[in-house]
Amino acid sequence: MSITRGRSVTISDVARTAGVSRAAVSKVIRNAYGVSPGMRQRVEAAIEELGYRPSVAARALRGSSYRLGLEIPYVSGRFMTQIVDGANRAVADTPYQLVLAPADGPEYSTLESLADGLVDGIIAVSPRVDPPWLEELARRVPVVMLGRHDDPEGYDTVVGDDEAGAGAVMDHLLALGHRRIAHLTEPEAVAAETPVTPHVVRVAVYRRRMAEAGLTPSIEVARWEDGDSGVREATARLLALPEPPTAIFAGHDDIALVVLAGVAAAGRLGEISVAGYDNTDMSQHPLIDLTSVDQQGVEMGAQAATMLLERLRGRTERRQHVLATSLRIRGSTRPPRT
Amino acid sequence: MSITRGRSVTISDVARTAGVSRAAVSKVIRNAYGVSPGMRQRVEAAIEELGYRPSVAARALRGSSYRLGLEIPYVSGRFMTQIVDGANRAVADTPYQLVLAPADGPEYSTLESLADGLVDGIIAVSPRVDPPWLEELARRVPVVMLGRHDDPEGYDTVVGDDEAGAGAVMDHLLALGHRRIAHLTEPEAVAAETPVTPHVVRVAVYRRRMAEAGLTPSIEVARWEDGDSGVREATARLLALPEPPTAIFAGHDDIALVVLAGVAAAGRLGEISVAGYDNTDMSQHPLIDLTSVDQQGVEMGAQAATMLLERLRGRTERRQHVLATSLRIRGSTRPPRT
DNA sequence: GCATGTTTGTAGATCGGTCTCCGCTTGTAA
DNA sequence: TTACAAGCGGAGACCGATCTACAAACATGC
Known part of the structure; x- marks a missing residue:
């Protein structure tokens, strides 16, 4: 029926080519402890040669997917682009990748589907979900909420003043x-x-x-x-x-x-x-x-991503960050006509 | 160190509660053949009771992730919101979920990371990648390209006239x-x-x-x-x-x-x-x-998503879709001053 | 020389699903 | 009655990584 999608190269292929065990390859790609310079080199050569890329699905099943989910209520919102820019900048030099999930309708289901193991952490801009539900969500996966003035237990917030x-x-x-x-x-x-x-x-x-x-x-x-x-x-x-x-x-x-x-x-x-x-x-x-x-907004996105990364690194105390605002006066406001 | 993230409910839990095998539960949630009405009901009750949601990672490892990736070159682009809207509309009544991947820099790496098993198919708006590379990508995962006038072998295109x-x-x-x-x-x-x-x-x-x-x-x-x-x-x-x-x-x-x-x-x-x-x-x-x-633009996004879904359903012949354009004359153009 | 550590690498269980194959019932035709 | 097909449910391999436990090799101290 469908074409045989060229099966991609797995960790076993790399292990075979390098003449080592799968565990060894795993250690190398995760920068884990217990790798001799010699082995590291052979493994890296094999990875290079085969063009190996670890499967996100397999990694996620056991460890982390190295993906951060950013839920946005309406894509057209011009403010959102600031958030996305900032978040992207913050994850740029990390092994993490940003993934956006547009909430077309009910935000609950979008958040749920992110939490279904696709991402290691969630940044959300959802005014319409209630705190208890969020606490519940945060028990399963680290969460940072943008634009919330609530007083959370298990998740972080970033909000403007x-x-x-x-x-x-x-x-x-x-x-x-x-x-x-x-x-x-x-x-x-x-x-x-x-x-x-x-x-x-x-x-x-x-x-x-x-x-x-x-x-x-x-x-x-x-x-x-x-x-x-x-x-x-x-x-x-x-x-x-x-x-x-x-x-x-x-x-x-x-x-x-x-x-x-x-x-x-x-x-x-x-x-x-x-x-x-x-x-x-x-x-x-x-x-x-x-x-x-x-x-x-850019700073908000960056802060949110940074806080999420901290959570992934082990922080458990909650953090709430408030950003200062400044008024930009332009031509659309002027004295009333008398 | 980190809190024990409340382990979520798995297919085994559902199977146990319903008093059936894991395979049976799997069949029910996939609407597969070989399920009696009685069993379907018991399983669905158990799913409901436990609030079970299948893990995307685990599904993706063997079958499909039910996620479609939409790569977008720059989030701020106002045209992109049309595409996203359309695509979202097209997947609305399917089991698939749209996931956006903003390409902050090089589009190759964003596309790669999508192809790493995160999604079942890719829609991309990347003028900067070359056809041979795309053919290669399309061998691994179904691809629909937006805004490309090339003459592809293995992927589909949607483009304006x-x-x-x-x-x-x-x-x-x-x-x-x-x-x-x-x-x-x-x-x-x-x-x-x-x-x-x-x-x-x-x-x-x-x-x-x-x-x-x-x-x-x-x-x-x-x-x-x-x-x-x-x-x-x-x-x-x-x-x-x-x-x-x-x-x-x-x-x-x-x-x-x-x-x-x-x-x-x-x-x-x-x-x-x-x-x-x-x-x-x-x-x-x-x-x-x-x-x-x-x-x-909205129609472009919808078409792209629809074509991708067709690919997932087994279509292998390529398709190229061209959308008609219409000029919207407004005040910014007027005769030159003489 | 021997007990004790420290590196380095591997075996194998495990994550949570999917999917193939197989066996047990039933219904139906010969 | 026998044969065969269709319907239903389960056993168990498998996907591709991670991660724990452990063994082998080697260094160190007394």
Whole structure:
């Protein structure tokens, strides 16, 4: 039926060619103790000659697969590329390889399938899974979570300082003189599922700052539904309010881009300020020029990978890392028209 | 040292609980022949009760891992998200799972590491590997290549109709009245490594159309060097020519975005037309509004995955699929100022 | 010279599945 | 009744590594 896939060369082939045992070859490739220089050389020559590469499946069955899984909720997210870049950089000089698992739908099943022995450790960006489940997962395989404010037992976290980041945005908008500031955040359903996502923190900060500025009546929290069209509708609703906001603080840059599009479509560009979050590459484009919060996405990815490697090396105490943020002020935010 | 990772439940545990042999359990989970309804039920109950999930590593060692690898050259590429979406959609109702492997550097090593038994098949978007090497790879594991115009023996290809796509862009620009049209394409080094990348075709079409229009003297092929700064410099060089182009046809949208930024920075937005390729989501943004070629990226990804699944089901004849393109005319291209 | 270590290499169990072959029942045709 | 096929379930080899235990060789100290 199917062609005979050229059976690849195994450790036994190498052992035979080098005239040693399989165990010896295994030691050499793992840099294990008990190998004489002479044998190392003969084995390495054989490996070279045959073009041998160890089977990941076989290694994983007994030892490690030397693969780290990075679960990402939606591939299109521009912020994710920062994470991936950072993580990739961190594993670059290790024997580990990064493997991405896009969560098309339910994140639980993607994480499960990663944990099924494919990888030695998992980095995940999943706001929608609950802590107890994660603790359970972490009992089976080392886990580092990104963008979680929870207080875990068995897994590590890397997260931006959303308190400061959102605060900076609000301070900036208020200082510009805005009074009617709206906030666009994730769907209620998502927020309800898990205790503390970054967005939940951002909303809280938004509310607090508004209240502190005596603007409680102007508090306006809109929620996008999944998909771009949901964001467009939310934007349209905001713009159609009897007293529309003069500034919109969007949950993150991808959303802010759609908001900008909506504002532009309404012909009110420059009139209504828009701020985002994540400082993605597009926010820096001169035609977009979006005020945003840099939360060091690349560094987040790198930190997460590094912490995971530490776990693999034996660390058992949990670690939680918080990254500083900095506001990048650009042309999309300016004083309200008087 | 490290905590005892809670050993997960194996097929033997299920067999014991269900009071059957391991082979029987295996048959049930693989839907194999020779299972009575009664046994199926008992086994499924045991699986449910224990929360059993087969180990990917163990399965892969003998049978299949039920994982498909998708190699992507640069994660940030906005076109890639279309591919991933499509591929994900195509495997959604199969037992297969998509796994992404970002090629941070040399694509060869990323592909190798995928082929090391991690996946049952590979989809790759690697213009920089040469055909003989791919043939070799395809002998070990089924391969579908995206964006390749070569004429392979052992692997399949899915590619856009670059001839028509690039032709449409040129026809459009010429019809608008442009005479000095420049083309920005990939570095010479890349083009030299492999025979026919999509970009090579686009360049050829550009040259031909210019010649046909009697504009041979105005032919201007600029090449970007890796990284955004390289593109910026290339754009600056073009704009600084004694007789600068009135239109720039960029190799793809990501590049076109940088070109647009450069044109904007030079204060010549609206004066110089810019066209891209791939019809990425950003090209559709009203603030960008970039004329581009839709080459059905989502469909490409879906086709590739489907073809790979066919291979896994036993097909051995090669297949080559070409996707139609359509030009999306937007505000970034307009008649030259006279 | 002998007991004791230290290197160096190997044998063989093991990981958790898949898959081939084989035997036991049953049903059915001769 | 006998023969044969089809259906069902299990025994056990096997995939390609890792890893523990152990043996052989060699050095060292007294």
